[in-house]
Amino acid sequence: MSKLPHITTSIFSVMSKMASDYNAINLAQGFPNFPVDEKLTNIVARLAKEDVHQYTPMSGYSTLLSKIATLIQKSYNRIVQPENELLVTAGATQGIFATILALVKTNDEVLILDPSYDCYESPVLLCNAKPVRIALNDDYTPNWERIEKAFTSKTKMIIINNPHNPTGKILNKTDFEVLEKLLQKYQDVILLSDEVYEYITFEEQHISTHSRKKLLNRTVMVSSFGKSFHITGWKVGYLVAPEFLMREIKKVHQFMVFSVNSISQIAISEYLDLVLVDELGSFYQQKRDYFRKLLANSRFELMSCEGTYFQVVSYAAISDENDVDFCKRLITEFGVAAIPISTFYADGKDLKLIRFCFAKDNGTLEEAAKRLCGI
Structure with missing residues (x-):
């Protein structure tokens, strides 16, 4: 008998596997793709x-x-x-x-x-x-x-x-x-x-x-x-x-x-003797600002981003689908993976919001934004 009967495969694993299966750009899981120092x-x-x-x-x-x-x-x-x-x-x-x-x-x-x-x-x-x-x-x-x-x-x-x-x-x-x-x-x-x-x-x-x-x-x-x-x-x-x-x-x-x-x-x-951690914010702010600029002419509405390397956007002007279905279609039809925000709620509250990870090299962000702006 399961001790966690309602726990299934993580949404991060689901979306990352779909991204791999469909050769989509993975902006779902929160990991950088640029070189380590x-x-x-x-x-x-x-x-x-x-x-x-x-x-x-x-x-x-x-x-x-x-x-x-x-x-x-x-x-x-x-x-x-x-x-x-x-x-x-x-x-x-x-x-x-x-x-x-x-x-x-x-x-x-x-x-x-x-x-x-x-x-x-x-x-x-x-x-x-x-x-x-x-x-x-x-x-x-x-x-x-x-x-x-x-x-x-x-x-x-x-x-x-x-x-x-x-x-x-x-x-x-x-x-x-x-x-x-x-x-x-x-x-x-x-x-x-x-x-x-x-x-x-x-x-x-x-x-x-x-x-x-x-x-x-x-x-x-x-x-x-x-x-x-x-x-x-x-x-x-x-x-x-x-x-x-x-x-x-x-x-x-x-x-x-x-x-x-x-x-x-x-x-x-x-x-730790060689790195300045207080410079990390400005590094990721450049990433955030660049990604937001690339999406400025898209149909997505950009929510505020005060920290982390995640950008939440609303797709309410694009589709009435629930956010899980929209994220799946985003992968299969447009080749970009995101995370649906409803999966972070106990009751699955759906505000038509999804999350992108912008901790990626500029080439990845540019190609992802090109696809997203085409929706």
Whole structure:
């Protein structure tokens, strides 16, 4: 008997397979197709011949943990203890799974804001806990009144994703002030803050939970080197949490993966001395602006994009089809793959919106836009 009876193949896998089957341009799955920084690949090439191929400590390669602590201090002026408050994970998803499995118990409730990334719900269900899905406003801002009404005596955790996938929205100062007041009322609720796109924001600066002192002692932060350094296939992320929470997370982590692959950890630890993460936003803003310019004369309506490398568009002026069917036809008839936003909602809410990934080389964006403008 299935423990996850309603979970089927991920929409990302479905659309990527269709893109491959129909030789379509894949703007669906969130992975870059341009080269990795040569400085990083040179480090890997050298390390491959060195003695770096055995287990690292369970929490992570010690030098990398120290470099992460330095990165957090430089980025957010927060001091963390590498040995007690950091954990290197096999990608952000594994970090999220380990966190939920460690901290959520049977019959607990976990608040998830829709549209939401599809990895949040499954570990909650595997804990025999209850995911409580709460829709954002149609402009993808939080509806704090609706969120507050969802809190009960059983609420154990609330998950936020900032910058937000799939919509590209970011939380503002007022959002955090309201969240802080809300969590003051519910002292036992843990905040899981998924910030894997933290360095990819544009006109407005990203406000991280790292910078909110009132939240630090109850927050598990999720970050991703895969997203930041466009090395998604490496599957290396990290968690930041107060020691009393991290102690429990590590108990689960050690039996999920024990430790993350060694060569990638050592390579990233060296690379952090050579890269400026605060330049990532301007790099991806150029991509965003170019893609938006290419689509300016299309029939798609471009939604705002404040962060991430995703552009949401409305196709309401083109078709009355539901978004899943429209995305499938977009592949089979026009050769471009996208992700339907309804699949990020518990109730399949369909606003005639789809998501494109613009983390692609300019040639790919140009050919995709040519096809999209022909619709």
